[in-house]
Amino acid sequence: MESQDMRIFRAVAREGTITKAAERLGYVQSNVTARIRQLEADLETALFYRHNRGMTLTSSGKMLLGYADKIVGLLEEATTALSSATEPSGPLAIGSTQTAAAVRLPKLLAAYHERFPNVRLSVTAGHTQAMIEKVLRHELDGAFIGFTNTHPELRSVPAFEEELTIVTPPAVADLSEALTKPILVFTKGCSYRVILEEWLAASGNSDALTMEFGTLEAIVGGVSAGLGITLMPVSVVNKQLIEGSLKSFFLPEPYRKMKTEFVMRKDSFVGKPLLAFLELLQKR
Numbered sequence: 471m472e473s474q475d476m477r478i479f480r481a482v483a484r485e486g487t488i489t490k491a492a493e494r495l496g497y498v499q500s501n502v503t504a505r506i507r508q509l510e511a512d513l514e515t516a517l518f519y520r521h522n523r524g525m526t527l528t529s530s531g532k533m534l535l536g537y538a539d540k541i542v543g544l545l546e547e548a549t550t551a552l553s554s555a556t557e558p559s560g561p562l563a564i565g566s567t568q569t570a571a572a573v574r575l576p577k578l579l580a581a582y583h584e585r586f587p588n589v590r591l592s593v594t595a596g597h598t599q600a601m602i603e604k605v606l607r608h609e610l611d612g613a614f615i616g617f618t619n620t621h622p623e624l625r626s627v628p629a630f631e632e633e634l635t636i637v638t639p640p641a642v643a644d645l646s647e648a649l650t651k652p653i654l655v656f657t658k659g660c661s662y663r664v665i666l667e668e669w670l671a672a673s674g675n676s677d678a679l680t681m682e683f684g685t686l687e688a689i690v691g692g693v694s695a696g697l698g699i700t701l702m703p704v705s706v707v708n709k710q711l712i713e714g715s716l717k718s719f720f721l722p723e724p725y726r727k728m729k730t731e732f733v734m735r736k737d738s739f740v741g742k743p744l745l746a747f748l749e750l751l752q753k754r
Contacts, residue, residue, distance in 0.1 A: 471509065471512055471513075473541065473542070473545055474505075475505055475508075475509050476538040476541050476542050477495070477542055478491070478497075478502055478505045478506065478509075479505075479506065479509060479517065479534065479535070479538055480535065480538050480539065480542060481494050481495050481502075482502065482506060482518070482525060483518075483527055483531065483535050483538075486523075486524040486525060486526070487524035487525060488502050488503050488506070488525070506518070513530070513534075515528075515530045516528050516530065516531075517530055517531035517534060518531055539607045539608050540608070542608060543607075543608025543738070546608070547738060547739040547741075548739075557586065557588060557742075558586045558588065558589050558741075558742040558743040558745075558746045559586075559588035559589060559742075559743070560588075560589065560590065560741070560743060561589075561590045561592070561743070562589050562590065562591050562592070562611055562743040562744060562747060563592050563594065563609065563610045563611050564579075564591070564592070564593050564594070564610065564611065564612060564613065564614075564747070565593070565594045565595070565596065565601040565604055565605065565610040565612070565613030565614065566593060566594070566595050566601065566613060566614040567595070567596070567597065567598055567601070567614060567615065567616050567660075567661070567730070568595045568596070568597075568656070568685070568686045569616075569632075569662070569686060569702065569703055569706050570614045570616075570629075570630065570730055571593060571595040571614075572686055572706060573703070573705045573706050574614075574629075574630050574705070574730070575593065575614070578750065578751065578754060579591065579593065581750060582746070582747060582750055585746075585750070586743065586746055589743045589746075594610060594613075597656050597657065597659040597660040597661070597663075598615040598616045598617060598659060598660065598661045599658075599659030599660075600659055601613035601614070601615055601733075602615060602624070602733065605624065605733055605734065605735060606621075606623060606624070606735065608735070608738075611734065611738075611741075611743075611744050612732055612733060612734040612744060612747075613732070613733055614629055614630075614730050614731070614732050615661070615730065615731055615732075615733055616660075616661030616662065616728060616730055617661045617664070617728070617729070617731075618729060618731065619731050619733050621733075623735060623736055623737070624733045624734065624735060624736060625733065625734055625735075625736045626731040626732060626733045626734075627731065627732050627748065627751070627752065628729065628731060628732075629729075629730045629731055629732045629751060630729070630730040631727060631728070631729050631730070632703035632704075632705065632727070632728045632729075632730060633703065633704045633705075633720075633726065633727060634662070634665065634701055634702070634703055634704070634721055634725065634726055634727065634728055635701070635702065635703075635704050635707075635718040635719065635720055635721065636648055636666075636699055636700075636701055636718065636719045636720075637690075637693050637699060637700050637701065637702050637707050637716050637717070637718050638651065638693065638699045638716070638717045638718070638719065639693060639694065639695075639696040639697075639699075639716070639717065640714060640715065640716065640717045641696070641717075642699070642717055644719070645719045648699050648719060649670070649673055649675045649678070651678075651698045651699045652678065652679040652680070652681055652697065652698035652699075653666060653667075653670070653678050653679070653680050653681070653698055653699055653700060654681050654683060654689045654692045654693055654697060654698045654699065654700045655680060655681070655682060655683070655689070655700060655701075656682065656683065656684070656689070657682050657684070661728070662700075662701050662702065662728075663701075665701060665725055665728065666700070666701035668725065669701075669721060669725045679698075681697070681698060686706070689702075690702075690706075690707060690710065690716070693716060694710065694715045694716055701721075703728070704718065732748070732751060
């Protein structure tokens with residue numbers, strides 16, 4: 471069993487098909503298929519169920535995936551730790567909520583890239599729970615999340631504090647009217663959705679019609695068109711509020727403020743690229 475076998479196995483497990491895994495890795499499909507079959511032969515167990523929609527992990531495959539994440543993560547940490555470069559270089563994978571990625575990160579990332587051009591910076595956006603899972607699986611070096619970290623395997627540093635607001639179409643007169651509208655949110659796992667649902671429940675409206683969207687732009691566009699309401703940081707919709715295409719109502723305490731934290735694995739080595747990123751973050 472080689473380290474590259476673990477990388478191929480992880481890619482197939484994550485992507486769900488040989489075709490997508492081969493594209494992600496830059497390999498030909500026949501090579502990926504052969505390596506998976508050889509891995510199963512070496513371990514004398516089936517790692518995947520094959521079906522028309524692709525491949526899903528067997529119980530043995532699920533067990534191996536946990537070890538594969540650790541093996542690949544440790545190899546990448548070792549490479550970083552042994553780097554002799556005086557300046558930060560190499561890959562740095564950062565995760566973020568969509569709102570932070572849209573509003574808070576562009577200037578920070580631009581400043582980082584200007585200062586450390588040899589770092590291959592990549593950013594993955596998604597809801598908080600998805601970002602936490604990617605950090606735990608060693609897929610990200612760290613991530614910005616939308617609530618206070620309580621996971622025992624993660625450590626965190628303060629990043630930003632956001633003022634939250636209920637965002638409505640311009641015609642909505644007050645919060646009472648806003649409560650009668652559908653809510654437009656990301657899928658479950660989004661911290662803004664959690665806060666909005668908690669406020670609605672406290673207001674006696676826990677059965678509000680919920681519409682799920684995949685992007686920040688779709689939610690903002692839906693609210694602007696009169697489809698419903700949402701909850702966002704003021705910084706995200708400030709331009710639309712000034713233009714008059716949206717209207718906002720501030721939430722009462724304790725729903726009004728939300729802290730964004732940057733989380734990392736406690737057991738991960740902090741390489742030079744990540745250390746430089748943390749230093750820049752704490753200066754801003």
